[in-house]
Amino acid sequence: MTSGTEERLVGYLLFLPAGAILVAVVLWPLIWAFITGFTTYTFVFPRWDSFVWFDNFLEALQDKYFLNSLYVIGKFVVCVVFLEFSLGFVIAFLLSRDIKFKVVFYTILTIPMVMAPVAVALMWRMFLHTELGIANYLIRLIGLRPVNWLGSSKIAFWTVLMVDIWHQISFMILILLAGLVSLPREPYEAAAIDGASGLQRLIYITFPLMKPVIVIVLLIRTIFAFKTFDLIYVLTRGGPGISTDVISYYIYRVTFSSLNLAGGCAQAYLFLGIIMTVVIFLFRAMKGTQV
Template sequence: MFTEKRKSFLIFFIPSMIVLAATVLYPLIYALIMSFTDSSLKRKGLGNFIGLDNYTRIFHDTHFLGSVWTTVVFTVLVVTLEFAFGFIVALMLNRIRFGKKIFFTIIIVPMLITPVAVGLIWRLLLHPDLGIVNYMLSLIGIEGNAWLGDAKLAMFSVVMIDIWHQVPFMILLLLAGLVSMPSEPYEAAKIDGAGRLQTFWMVTVPLMKETIIVAILFRAITAIKTYDLIFVLTKGGPGTTTEVISYHIYKQAYTFLDTGYASAMSYLLLLVIFVLSIVFMKVSRSQPQA
């Protein structure tokens, strides 16, 4: 009996491990090897071994450092605004007694759309001549803008689009935390005469601390590696105003064909995400189980 179960297990386990190795492990190992070479798409093979030259080059590359700053700005803006807006909406939904499912269904719709589709939709909506946004503004006498083509507005536009797309996830996570909170602390606060604002700061926020940290960390991880939305909307432009790390790596590999250097940058980004992921998992495990 044991042997039969073991055979059944291996029949399903081995193919999945082969697929995992082919699609994840092999590319990771190959990219790591490439990061120590002068590999280029201009020629065949891995090229010459150059040690840590690609990694030392990163810290002197002003274009890469600029993309790091752009990524930091983008991440801070989207995480902060999505958390603030998400918490407000989650608190409102938590108080609704009737029609909660309807409101909830409407709110999560943007989250169900793929980033590429979101980018295509909003690129059309924000089109300077054909977009409905500029048309609606013209109806009230406001001149339209090249939202994605203006260096002063491009980052703002991308951030707003990302908020529209990702804030439902923040609402979902924070609402789950609010629903799972015990009622006793609120009853005690009410007996003590605490107002709504006092109850929020003294009861809700402390009880939600772990959930808040998890939500912020998870969203920061996904924001740092944002690529598809940037690619569809602005391709890092105008100039480099929206060129985040992931898109900069893409350009290095497929525009400048410097795959060795791009691999080194990819591993640096992977290291940052790996560290944040470890923190995320530790915080997640520390949360009390409902």
């Protein structure tokens, strides 16, 4: 046996434990859920004895509540990513300038990011309580009527959106800030000599140079926004009505409240297909960029 063969064999043996764990905790559950989606498997009758093929998938596509949850999560992702990027870029741009007390601002930014989503949701649920919350207490002080932040179908979605932005915008700011401070100064100096305005330098220098960072941060944030569950579970449970019933929470209800595991698996794979489509689109946008 040659030395090269021995090295490859040792490499395979070292990878074997990690590979076995990866198959057990990632690959097998995916295969099991995929097969289950084609059956009548429920928690009441946990068997694969009856295959219905694509019936669960077709039923999901005809379910108005499933389609509503797709609309809600789509609206949520677009709004949260757009607002977090817009606000995050402005704040990161300001922090990239020479300002005092930068360390203080950095510390404040990291506080929400390190908090668990459940803790964030519980904290904001107390702040926004209709009768006992700090928000409505301050509103009453200025003579206005209290707001039903989480109990109104017109307001609850935007309340959850606000909480998510407060929790996650720190990530957007820090990544964009890291990209901004690493940009080369030579293009800006040349543009200043040529008489370019600050807006022109932002549009024609900063944004093109920041494209790889922007695409990556949008990709990561989009994926995590699609996975939103904790805030919905603690704050609204999908209500009032179905105004905040995002797809992850709806699949949870179908699976564990209705005990329809097969239907939940089918819906989860449909949702996975949507996420993969978005991810592929964003990866295509990364072509030609250098990270």
